[in-house]
């Protein structure tokens with residue numbers, strides 16, 4: 001039976017989830033927000049079936065409640081939900097960027113027999129509001145769930161299935177404290193650094209506007225997230241306070257290391273710090289692309305003769321290698337051509353390179369392609385990490 005889903009906060013994240021649910025599941029989506037105008041817009045773009053500015057009305061008869069408000073407001077809303085009549089068997093989840101405090105607060109819901117499963121989709125933007133929402137924002141992103149150990153497995157499965165069908169995200173189960181430490185380092189600390197750098201340069205720019213004018217790729221790439229929403233980030237920093245204090249201490253130590261090396265003209269140390277960073281940055285796993293767009297490609301030289309495409313396709317087919325696309329790239333006067341071969345799965349790409357080389361073809365391929373990537377976990381059953 002299609003679920004009735006209430007989304008509380010129809011902004012960037014709530015609005016994107018609403019679009020996903022409407023596009024890819026049979027769910028009926030009720031939106032709740034303080035802004036009637038935004039709800040009206042969400043209705044107009046087909047993200048929600050109905051908008052409510054009254055919380056009780058919005059959650060009435062909901063099978064699933066997704067709280068997509070700023071972190072402090074998520075905590076207050078959990079308190080409010082404890083006072084409201086919710087449907088039996090209803091599952092409450094959230095999308096907040098921190099988890100420990102929220103999961104702790106939601107224990108009150110459990111006392112009322114309501115299942116709460118913390119959630120955090122690891123995709124977003126520095127933009128906010130329903131107008132920035134888009135469908136498939138979370139495709140192939142990780143989506144962390146933090147169920148408490150005593151939550152029924154069937155409830156975790158039910159929520160995971162709905163979220164997977166809607167978003168095509170990769171679901172993972174994590175402990176909330178573990179989540180806050182990791183996300184603190186890779187998301188919260190970088191937002192602090194970006195804001196600090198923008199403010200520092202802003203101070204210099206007050207007396208000389210060339211600071212802003214000369215700002216090129218490096219400054220812009222590093223500070224995009226410095227334009228993020230102040231209320232959202234105020235709440236995140238206060239909620240993840242304990243982890244962030246430790247992370248900031250480590251950051252200050254990193255900066256002191258650089259400062260000392262520069263002050264002492266320690267060329268070796270400076271080179272070491274950048275060399276290590278370059279290697280580590282290159283080891284970051286590929287950012288997973290959309291299911292439709294991700295392709296691994298190689299090119300081979302072939303004689304420009306009829307039947308050559310069939311010959312290559314058969315060779316790969318005999319080895320059970322799934323080829324997604326094949327086409328001639330170029331015809332040269334010396335009767336040589338170049339075939340472009342595209343594969344959806346990295347394992348097919350790798351096997352094809354080996355197989356074609358063995359058969360005597362000259363293969364041009366980026367050997368680094370997909371090196372750090374793991375096969376996509378294509379299932380709604382979350383992995384526990």
Ligand SMILES: NC(=O)c1ccc[n+]([C@@H]2O[C@H](COP(=O)([O-])OP(=O)(O)OC[C@H]3O[C@@H](n4cnc5c(N)ncnc54)[C@H](O)[C@@H]3O)[C@@H](O)[C@H]2O)c1
Pocket residue numbers: 008009010011012013014032033034035038068069070071073074095096097098120121122123124125126127128129130229232236
């Ligand atoms: N932006 C990101 O990149 C990102 C990514 C993952 C998770 N998150 C988390 O998702 C949550 C929502 O973030 P967002 O980026 O969608 O923010 P947003 O500002 O785009 O959306 C929040 C929505 O909540 C509504 N709202 C705010 N206060 C309200 C109140 N008191 N009563 C009723 N409605 C209220 C706003 O009108 C808005 O529509 C946050 O907890 C954030 O930590 C954000």
Ligand SMILES: O=C(O)C(=O)C[C@]1(C(=O)O)C=C[C@@H](O)C=C1
Pocket residue numbers: 096097121122123124125126127186187188225
């Ligand atoms: O891409 C961005 O602009 C984001 O800030 C997204 C981002 C992140 O830091 O990666 C921000 C907060 C979230 O909780 C998850 C993702």
